Amino acid sequence: SRKSSLRAEDTLESIQELGSLELMGRDLGLAHCGPLRKSISADSLNSISSIGNNFGQDFTVGQVEVSMEYDARATALHVTLLQGKDLLEKEDTRFESCFMRISLLPAEQIVGISRIQRSAYSVAFDERFSVPLDPAALEENSLRFSVFGIDEDERSVSTGVAELKLSDLDLATRPFNAWLYLQDTNKAVDTVGEILLSLSYLPTAERLTVVVVKAKNLVWSNAKVTADPFVKVYLLQDGRKISKKKTAVKRGDTNPVFNEAMIFSVPAIVLQELSLRVTVAESGEDGRGDNTGHVL
Template identity: 30%
Template sequence: MAPISATREEFDEIPTVVGIFSAFGLVFTVSLFAWICCQRKSSKSNKTPPYKFVHVLKGVDIYPENLNSKKKFGADDKCEAKSKPVMPKNSLHLDLEKRDLNGNFPKTTPKIQSSPDVENLTPKHFAEREKNSISPESIKSNTSLSSEEKQDKLGTLFFSLEYNFEKKAFVVNIKEARGLPAMDEQSMTSDPYIKMTILPEKKHKVKTRVLRKTLDPAFDETFTFYGIPYSQVQDLILHFMILSFDRFSRDDIIGEVLMPLEGVELSEGRMLMNREIIKRNVRKSSGRGELLISLCYQSTTNTLTVVVLKARHLPKADVSGLSDPYVKVNLYHAKKRISKKKTHVKKCTPNAVFNELFVFDIPCEGLEDISIEFLVLDSDRGSRNEIIGRLTLGASAEGTSGEHWKEICEYPRRQIAKWHMLCDG
């Protein structure tokens, strides 16, 4: 019977051993899991953000975050080592280590940089080919400007003009811009790009790519315009619009450059030029023009018929001297807009003929709480449409507008047309 009691004691010790091994295994598993999580977290922090991409043509990072351990597109270690000392001054790379505790970049004054094309030109070439050249004295004067003067400065645009007689094409190369203002107050940078239009016909419209987080963008993009005879180049005007890209709202307009080509001789070859960027100035005259409107109130169906007939003597709302007008019609009930319509765009004319009819359903009996607003706008694809003039008709309107409204109320089912003066937008 003694051996049987010994085997029972051995079986009693087995749960204790199993419990000890299970505890050690649990501690080991938890430690291993925590170590793996830490490794994954550190590896994710070193990876490039998912929205970073590389410009295929230039090999330049457009979103230059976390570049210390990353390679450029299509470059190996040897090429990268060779390209480091030759790296241009106007690089788009930002050092994240220079951020403050809030994650913002410190405010820095824009440095004066130069493109490789400008550096390779000889002083003799500048004297003969460029009217507004940059001298060392002008650079010193720019660096000694006060902070108030720098705020008024919108930067300088550098570009070159050339005419290809073999292909009968006009060539514009947008090189770079220097000293742009910061449109993003948090990072104190901008995301600039340029839209260019050839005036006065506005048939040729191009734009550059967006360069991220820089005040001295180097575009170096060439645009070739075919079908422009050399005899007509003198009559053209180049309009450069400098903008800053905004992901969440309308792009910010930094400024514009107008370059008349009258007196510019391109027969000798390429000309390098630079112009100061100025604030966008929509040229408007004192008069807003007139609008011919026809109204008819149908009391039986409780509808208001509006016919936008003509506009005349519209001011010059564009740098080309002509407008591309259209009319936007808004219907209000108790100062709340309940419906809106708009006409087609009429190209390059101060005297537009629309002849477009709109029918509005009136939500109440009578026109006491109803008013209608006419906005004459200038269509512009490059930026926000500018308001040329405004007209409001309603019971509270004065002058011809009030008289017109009273007539359609007193004589329903009668179409009544009148000219109205437009007021400032």
């Protein structure tokens, strides 16, 4: 059930504000804690009982697990490539091996390049890289994680990428660990708005709270002049939907304010295996609506 505000005990765990995220366009790929793009159909999400293909498989080219921590005394950022899976498409026979490159944006400074991996489908990297970085740069810089396939002529071809804004990660106070979805580099970026979210997790109650704060500058589908937006939040495990909640509908508002908290029961042991998909949708007369955009 939806709640309009957090309960008192939620204040025991600080709320982590993710900041404004850009909406991803309808026909494009996924990003982790990145731009909200135009949305593929949320109906493609597998149900709780289904054993179908993973959500988003046509729009991503694998995943990589990374961890980061900031050493304030040494003024250095430490980045670890932990593991990857399905970094290259199995149907693509051009590549015999692959590697990953980490770059610091906007200067395109190379932080590190991984060892070449002969198998792209289950990779154990366990490689740590460090780059000097002033504390102020945590608010200004991003990291780009790129995967490259190596063909039989030993040419390197970029196949997937994920970007993280360091300002979203609160590295000055705690380390960060997550699986990143790599977006196909052949797909363009097309943003259709921004959304502001907050997350908190209360270990004692095994409760994950997602607060949908507000959205702004929404661009409606099919060139509509106005629409009635609402937000759907999906909890995913291995790409499959295990829970879904949604906000109330806001009438004719391109900058809707929701301020709605959604509570998910999440055992701590599986927390690192889960991801969230947040979709802004347009309410229709028949109860169904077009999806404006999403972030994963």
